[in-house]
Structures are given as structure tokens and as C-alpha cells.
Amino acid sequence: MQRVPITSVDTIAELLAARTDDDHTGLVAGAASWTWAEVVAQSAARASLLAELRSPGPFHVATLLDNVPEHVLWLGAAAMAGAVLVGGNPTHRGADLARDLAHTECQLLVTDRAHLLLVDGLDLGPALGTVTPGNPRVLVVDGATYGTVLAPHEGAGRPEPGADGGEDALGYLIFTSGTSGAPKACRCTQGRLARVGVIVAQMFAITPDDVCYVSMPLFHSNALMAGLAPALAGGATVALPTGGRFSASGFLPDVRRHGVTYFNYVGKPLSYVLATPERPDDADNPLVRVFGNEGAEDDVVRFGERFGCVVVDSYGSTEGGATVQRTPDTPRGALGRAPEGTMVVDPDSGRECPPARFDAHGCLLNAEEAIGELVSAGGAAGFEGYWHNDDAERARLRNGWYWTGDLAYRDDQGFFYFAGRADDWLRVDGENFAAAPVARMVERHPDVVLAAVYAVPDPVVGDQVMAALQLRPGAEFDAPAFAAFVSAQPDLGTKWTPRFVRVCTALPVTATSKVLVRALRAERWNCTDPVWWRPGRAPGTAYQRLVAEDVADLEESVARR
Numbered sequence: 001m002q003r004v005p006i007t008s009v010d011t012i013a014e015l016l017a018a019r020t021d022d023d024h025t026g027l028v029a030g031a032a033s034w035t036w037a038e039v040v041a042q043s044a045a046r047a048s049l050l051a052e053l054r055s056p057g058p059f060h061v062a063t064l065l066d067n068v069p070e071h072v073l074w075l076g077a078a079a080m081a082g083a084v085l086v087g088g089n090p091t092h093r094g095a096d097l098a099r100d101l102a103h104t105e106c107q108l109l110v111t112d113r114a115h116l117l118l119v120d121g122l123d124l125g126p127a128l129g130t131v132t133p134g135n136p137r138v139l140v141v142d143g144a145t146y147g148t149v150l151a152p153h154e155g156a157g158r159p160e161p162g163a164d165g166g167e168d169a170l171g172y173l174i175f176t177s178g179t180s181g182a183p184k185a186c187r188c189t190q191g192r193l194a195r196v197g198v199i200v201a202q203m204f205a206i207t208p209d210d211v212c213y214v215s216m217p218l219f220h221s222n223a224l225m226a227g228l229a230p231a232l233a234g235g236a237t238v239a240l241p242t243g244g245r246f247s248a249s250g251f252l253p254d255v256r257r258h259g260v261t262y263f264n265y266v267g268k269p270l271s272y273v274l275a276t277p278e279r280p281d282d283a284d285n286p287l288v289r290v291f292g293n294e295g296a297e298d299d300v301v302r303f304g305e306r307f308g309c310v311v312v313d314s315y316g317s318t319e320g321g322a323t324v325q326r327t328p329d330t331p332r333g334a335l336g337r338a339p340e341g342t343m344v345v346d347p348d349s350g351r352e353c354p355p356a357r358f359d360a361h362g363c364l365l366n367a368e369e370a371i372g373e374l375v376s377a378g379g380a381a382g383f384e385g386y387w388h389n390d391d392a393e394r395a396r397l398r399n400g401w402y403w404t405g406d407l408a409y410r411d412d413q414g415f416f417y418f419a420g421r422a423d424d425w426l427r428v429d430g431e432n433f434a435a436a437p438v439a440r441m442v443e444r445h446p447d448v449v450l451a452a453v454y455a456v457p458d459p460v461v462g463d464q465v466m467a468a469l470q471l472r473p474g475a476e477f478d479a480p481a482f483a484a485f486v487s488a489q490p491d492l493g494t495k496w497t498p499r500f501v502r503v504c505t506a507l508p509v510t511a512t513s514k515v516l517v518r519a520l521r522a523e524r525w526n527c528t529d530p531v532w533w534r535p536g537r538a539p540g541t542a543y544q545r546l547v548a549e550d551v552a553d554l555e556e557s558v559a560r561r
Contacts, residue, residue: 009198011190012079012171013164015232016040020158022235024208028258029069029240036235040158043076048156049149050081053137055107057127060173062106063219064088064115066244070141071218074110075228079190080158082165086173087219089183090115091511098122104173104185104387109138116140167191173387174221176318185387186221186318192384196320197229204289204312206234206262211286213260215241215251215269217511221318222266226291236262246513248272252307255285265292267513268450270299274306275449275472283308294514296443297333315418321379321402324416333362333440334415335408341377344370344410350399355412361490364409368432371419374408375401407434424517426455427462428495435517438496441489442467445482447475450507452515456500456524459557467498468520468529470507477503479532479543500525501532501543525551 009015019026019036026036034042050061061083065071078085086104088097088111097118101109102125109128111119116138119131128137140146164171171190175183206212212234214227231238239258242250251273254260270292283306290303290311297313304311315324315335326336344353353372357365364370379402386392396403407419419434426433435453442451450470455463471477479501486497502525508516525531525546533550534541 009194009233010167011164011169012076012194012197012229012232013082013159013190015194015197015229016043016076016079017158017161019232019235024235025237027069027072027238027240028211030242032069034069039073039076041155042073043080044158045150045153045156046073046077047080047159048153050077050083050108051159052153053108054081054083055127057107058084058105060084060086060104060106060127061108061110062086062088062101062104062128064090064109064111064119065141065218066090066115067214067216067218067223067240068112068141068244069240070110070112072228072238072240075218075224079164079171082159082163082169084170084173086185087175087217088115089175089217089219089511090118093118094122098124100175100183100185101125101128107137111138111140112142113140164190167194172224174224174318175219184389184392187384187387188221188224188320189384192320192382193224193229194233196225197233200226200230200291201234201236204230204262204291206230206236208235208237210234210236210261211239211259212236213239213241213255213258213263215246215254216264216266217245220266220512222264222292222512226264226266230264231262248276251276252282252285255287259286261286261288263287263290265290265295265513267294267509268296268515269513270295270303270311271449272513274299274302278306282306297440298444315416317404317406319383319396319402321383321396322374322376322404324374331411331413331415333437334411334417336416337414338416339376339378341379342416343375343377344372344408344416345375345401345403346372347403353409356409356417358411363491363493364433364437367409367434367493370409371407371425371432371434372409373422374404374406374416376404377401379404407436409434421517424454426465426495428458428465429462431493431495433493433495437491438465438467438493438498441491441496442469442486442498444489445485447471447477450515452507452517452520453498454517454521456521457558459554459560464499465496466500466502466520466524468502468504468507470504477501477530477532483543497534499534500546502527502529503532504529525554 020040022036026039027034107127123130169190172188173185212231216223287309293314295313300311300313324335324338330336356370380397405422409417418436420436424435439451439453449472452468456466458464508519531546532543533546
């Protein structure tokens with residue numbers, strides 16, 4: 001019986017092997033549960049089926065599922081069989097989804113009836129072919145024949161040691177979020193995921209007494225590296241969300257129902273949960289530790305206070321080339337400190353940017369010289385590359401350094417600040433500044449759940465600032481009050497005041513709750529959402545509703561420019 005955390009291991013398959021006789025609860029979903037020993041046995045059955053179905057070519061298996069038990073079991077199966085697991089993103093549609101699976105040369109697709117509709121009739125590449133009824137390369141886990149296909153493999157023993165190919169064998173192709181461009185398939189070896197799982201389990205002291213709530217999509221790196229792998233390494237219980245997907249309203253009931261002690265997140269889930277009605281007993285729950293990245297600073301604080309837990313928010317990428325960790329002395333607005341060799345570099349000159357300077361209110365004074373790209377001199381060793389994308393790899397690896405594609409600045413104490421993606425740069429009236437500090441400022445408004453700030457073309461020259469807001473339920477946009485709030489912020493830059501404000505029922509986000517700024521930027525003011533704007537250029541000009549005539553005039557002006 002193995003009920004202890006694991007401190008050293010080479011592969012995910014070895015982590016699973018260590019749980020072969022573990023009768024501690026390993027997986028719960030709704031009212032159903034499995035011991036770790038049962039999880040290993042069920043994964044082994046599916047690994048046996050995989051070996052039978054393997055065809056020539058790359059041994060790549062795609063999953064197109066929510067966070068349901070079968071998804072966890074097939075992740076285990078792929079690791080045991082030495083297959084490369086490709087997580088299909090169910091928020092992609094049509095040609096985009098077909099491109100993902102064809103590009104990664106998948107020879108088998110594991111899905112369910114609901115997601116089968118997304119690929120029906122699509123050509124998924126030479127190995128998978130067109131998805132039609134009866135396609136033998138498509139396994140439908142809730143289909144009529146699935147049990148029959150799997151039955152001969154029940155009771156199969158674990159594959160022989162080494163069947164996984166070892167720690168250097170490719171184990172996963174994980175698509176990046178695609179917030180600023182087409183998603184890229186990031187390579188992740190068996191060894192890398194296992195090491196990350198052990199490290200995170202040690203960081204948060206995850207043991208068999210813990211229950212880890214894995215509600216972020218299992219096709220994404222956050223769920224694998226900050227959720228599933230640490231739970232496996234620590235021997236903790238994995239709890240899946242009701243209905244297979246994260247729900248803000250269902251979060252606290254799930255936490256209480258399963259006795260959740262640890263929760264991982266990426267993007268804006270904290271904001272969504274905080275937007276639910278507050279109750280006096282919110283802190284009456286078992287949650288102790290929360291770990292994630294890209295949470296708004298105020299949300300990190302409010303979430304910990306409201307639910308009685310400790311929230312650790314950090315910076316990291318799917319590629320694994322750079323990390324920044326928050327420390328207890330991290331100042332307001334900062335990400336934290338980073339390992340030796342992490343720099344902010346001017347991408348044109350290749351020189352390190354000078355430290356940021358702030359006024360008495362915390363406003364960045366030297367944005368143009370202080371903001372550059374976040375770079376890690378040692379990050380190239382951790383980056384394992386992209387699948388068949390040499391151009392993207394070259395963009396990441398230059399001069400022996402790992403370039404994140406993210407803007408940042410650093411103060412004279414060594415604290416890093418996130419400034420946005422590489423294209424989140426604005427130039428207003430000759431002044432350059434980044435979008436992220438403006439968005440952080442806007443998100444302080446008590447009615448704002450999420451905010452995105454981006455550049456739209458100025459009819460004369462340069463850019464103008466546009467903000468898209470998602471308000472808390474029941475709130476209405478009050479233009480004069482919003483203008484007064486923005487102007488009252490002590491760290492407001494002279495050119496930061498949004499000229500356009502779009503109020504959305506819900507901001508467009510990826511499956512990992514990251515705002516799709518590129519979609520907002522492309523639409524500008526051409527949308528069905530209400531948009532307010534300041535016709536005059538002076539910051540004190542009152543906001544008014546943008547009407548069809550205004551849109552036509554703006555489009556004509558931009559076209560003339």
C-alpha cells in the first residue's frame with residue numbers, strides 16, 4: 001500500500017506505478033470515486049487498448065473531452081503506453097480544430113458524443129481521416145460500443161518498465177492559449193511533467209490528506225502541471241468539477257462537497273468566483289491553498305480574505321522557459337522576483353532595460369525606456385520546443401536566451417511587473433506605454449469583474465486607448481461615475497484614460513479564461529455591445545454613447561489616415 005508523497009521520479013508512468021497498490025481515494029467526480037489502485041488498473045486497460053490500436057507513424061492520441069473521469073484515465077493510459085497525448089481544445093471550431101489535430105498528426109481520437117459533434121465531417125489528417133460514423137480511429141467513451149471494445153483489456157497488467165520511453169520521451173503536445181496569435185503545440189516530455197508535479201507537490205506540501213480540485217481544462221498545462229501531476233505525486237485525491245467544467249457558482253459547493261484543500265487556476269477564475277453573491281459563511285470551507293497565475297492583484301487578496309485561504313499567484317508559461325514567483329514582500333502591482341538570469345531586454349538593441357522609476361503615487365515615469373521583453377538567460381534549457389514550428393522556436397530562442405513574448409519592467413529592488421503581451425503596446429500623443437498597468441487600474445473599480453485594455457487607431461496619428469469591461473451581475477455602466485473613478489486613481493498616467501469604453505455581457509476568453517484581446521482589438525467599435533466614448537481629446541471630456549453616425553465618421557477618418 002503506497003500512501004506517501006513521492007520525492008523523486010523520472011516519468012508520469014512511474015508516478016502511476018507507485019500507486020498500483022494504493023487503496024486511498026485517487027479520483028472523485030460527483031458521487032463516483034476510484035482508489036488510486038483502480039485508477040492505475042483502468043489506465044492500464046486503456047494502455048493495452050492503445051497498444052492494440054497503434055498504427056505506423058507518430059504515436060499521437062488526441063483527447064476531446066471535458067474534465068471527466070475518462071479524461072484522467074486516458075492521460076494515464078497514454079503515459080503507460082508511451083503515447084503522446086494531444087489535448088484537443090473544445091472551444092475551437094471547424095477548421096481551427098481540424099488544423100490542431102491534423103498538425104499534431106494524431107492517429108486516434110478519444111471523445112464523447114457531445115464533443116463528437118464538433119468534429120463530425122471534419123478531415124483530421126491522414127492518420128485520423130474524416131470523422132464519419134464507424135470511423136475505427138475514433139473512440140466515443142459514452143458510445144454504445146465503447147464497453148465492448150475495452151472489455152478484452154480489463155485486467156491487463158501495467159506495460160513493461162520502459163514502455164513509456166523514459167524521461168526524455170515526448171509525452172504531451174500542449175497547445176498555448178492563443179490569446180495573441182494561432183496556438184502552438186508545445187512539446188513536454190514525460191520527465192518534465194513528472195518533475196514539475198513533484199516540485200509543486202513539495203512546494204505546497206500536498207499529501208494523501210489533501211483533495212486537489214482540478215477544474216481547469218485538462219488539455220492545458222496549468223491543469224496538468226499545477227493540478228493533476230502534483231496530486232499524483234503527493235498521493236492526494238483528484239476532485240473533478242460537477243458537469244466537467246469550472247463553474248463560478250458551482251465552485252464553493254464542490255469545495256465543500258469533496259473536502260477540497262487545494263485549488264489551481266489560470267486566467268480569471270478568481271474574478272468569476274468573487275463576482276458571485278457574497279455570503280457570511282463563505283470562509284466556512286476546507287480550502288487551504290490556492291496556486292495559479294494571471295490573477296488580478298486585488299482579486300488574489302480578496303479571494304484569500306473571503307474564503308479563508310492562502311493564494312499564491314505566479315508567472316509562468318506553458319513552454320517553461322521563465323518563471324516569476326511572488327514573495328511576501330512583493331509590492332503592489334508586481335509579479336514578484338525571478339531566478340538569476342531573468343531580465344527585461346530591449347528587443348531591438350538586445351540590451352537590458354534600465355530599472356523602472358515611479359512617482360510618489362506609484363505611476364511609472366519612464367515606461368518607454370524601462371519596458372521591454374521578459375527574457376531568461378537560462379530558460380532555453382527548460383524549453384523543449386514546438387511541434388513542427390521552427391519559426392516560432394526561433395522567435396523564442398535568440399542569442400542563447402529564452403524570449404517570453406511578454407512585456408515587463410523591473411524596479412531597482414529586482415521586482416518584476418507584467419506589462420502585457422508583446423503587441424499590447426500603445427502610443428498615444430507621442431507617449432509609449434503598456435496596456436497591463438491600465439487594465440489593472442480599471443479593474444479596481446468595484447463594478448468591474450474583468451477589463452481588457454488595447455490600442456485602437458487614432459484618426460490622426462498613433463493610437464487611442466480602448467477598454468472593454470465585464471461588470472458584476474446586476475451592475476450598470478455609469479459613465480460619469482466611471483470617469484470620476486479613473487481620474488481619481490493616483491497612479492493614472494497622463495495618456496491612460498480610455499477614450500472608448502465597451503461594456504460586454506461577457507468578455508471573449510479562451511478555454512483557460514484568458515481574455516482574447518486580439519478579437520477585441522480587431523472589432524474595435526464595430527460591435528453590438530454598447531460603447532461609450534469621449535469625442536474630445538481632453539481627458540476631462542464627458543463620455544457619451546457611440547452611435548452609428550459616430551462609427552461611420554471614425555471608420556472614414558481611419559480609412560483616410
